[in-house]
Amino acid sequence: MLEKVAVAAHDLRMTYASTKPVRALKGVSIDIRQGELLLIMGPSGSGKSTLLSIIGGLLTPSSGSVAVLGTDITRLGRKELSRFRLRHFGYVFQGFNLFNAMTGAENVEIAYNVRGIRGRRARKSSADLLGQLGLEEQANRPARELSGGEKQRVAIARALAGDPCAILADEPTSQLDAENGAIVTNILTDLARKRGTTVVITSHDYRIRRAAERVVLLDDGRL
């Protein structure tokens, strides 16, 4: 069976302008299948986060193209790109990036709110997602009081709020202990295998390496 390509990146090049321009990507091409769990590895400064940012529509490359579900997102305007991100991507950050003054549930609800889902419907959907990730009891606690593992699970729930086609996770387990790292790895793996969500991760974590369907190595801006 021919598997559908979710993300097709072609000849991506990225140069950061500064007094001494930095060439972060030097012609990267990669296809990512729908429902695939792809792990991007590489040493610090190899361009992993840059590649993830470009694939996720957070950064526009100096040249090259990124087609997501057939749409070349490098050609989209700022507003269109924002809407595209909102509709198709979920993000999991290394530092969780939760709204600490809000509860876990509110952190997820806000992801529904910005997509136009509000009130009871947002609360119920948020509770369902947190329940699926085993966070029923932590839902109403302020995010700042949650453990690292709980925070990252809330962050994953928030990323799933829009039912995105792809989850992009930057070093999602780097700030977690072994037990919580394993839990988060299993959740991300299940997302790809059971829900068919494309998951792209940058990480050095060997557990993710074991779980990933494909591992690519980025070195000095090249795959």
Place this chain on the structure above:
Amino acid sequence: MALCGIVFAVTLLTVQVALFTGFSNSATLPIAESSADVWVSAPEMLYFEGTLPIEYGTVAKIRAIPGVARAEALSLGVARWRSPHDELALGRVIGFNPRGTLFNPGNSNRATLDLLQKPYAFAVDATQLHILDLGAGQSGVIGTLPAHLAYETHGTQPVVSATFFYTSLETANAYTPSALSFFSPPGAAPPPLEETDPIMYVMVKAKNPAASAQLAAAIQRSIPHVRAMTRDQMLTATRDYWVKRTGIGFILSLIALMGAFVGVVIVGQILYTSINEHFQEYGTLKAIGVNDGYLYGVIALQATCMALIGYVLSLALTFAIRGIAAERGVDILITPGGALLVLAAALVICIGAGVVAMQRVVRSDPALVFRA
């Protein structure tokens, strides 16, 4: 901390606006204390205290004009005050008919007004007693004649003027150096005014107050060499003089503007700091894909809440300051219009500052959150 800064900025603005309003109101106090519909003065009149005398006989002429229900004289002269302890001060003697109905300083009651019918009795605003070096029931000297404090008034002293001594027309006339007061025998009651004695204004009550403009025109036509103005025209002339033709109005306006400017800077700085502290959270929202309008909405909501809380607290603080200022004769007047103006200004300042502060987030690269 942020709220403290906003309360400070909005209080600064509120006090300045209230001071300006209080100043405008204070400058026109004697006119506001009169129930006259029309004021008649010399044609050279610039503002309440800046005018030339007219003859007392003008009162009778005005009473004869159709449409006039009542006409009363008001005199205004310079007074040199000597306290019981030989302290000197300058003031203004305002003479009016205590039995009349058109002028009543500080809404005095009939019993207190009757006290002014005694020769050389005067009333003065309570805030002026320390300036006059005078205690309750004490006497001093105005010019060369005795002056007995009959009672104290409240809220009758314009902040821009020298001390107002309220007294009867006859006593005021005696105190005026141009009169024959210097030659009055000690202890004699001041004589009644003659037709040629100087007064400054004739206050006129119209039979039909709604037609006061027509009555002013009729007076102007009937009596040569006078200026007849409606109450509103008189108020405007006096207010405009102080606000537009003296430096005081300009200075107060400038300070109010500075208050607003300082408010913008303080609030902007506070919101900018707040946004910087939460930069990653805003950046996360931006990365998720929320549009700029949503981000502006978040900061506008935050700024509005801060403005409203700051506004309520600043009003409370201004009312507290008002009490202290009133004891010193400075009128800090918070009118509904002034309060609404400050509320609008607080909202504009906070939201404006918030929108400017949000520029950093709006213009930031959403990929920053991956690099943070």
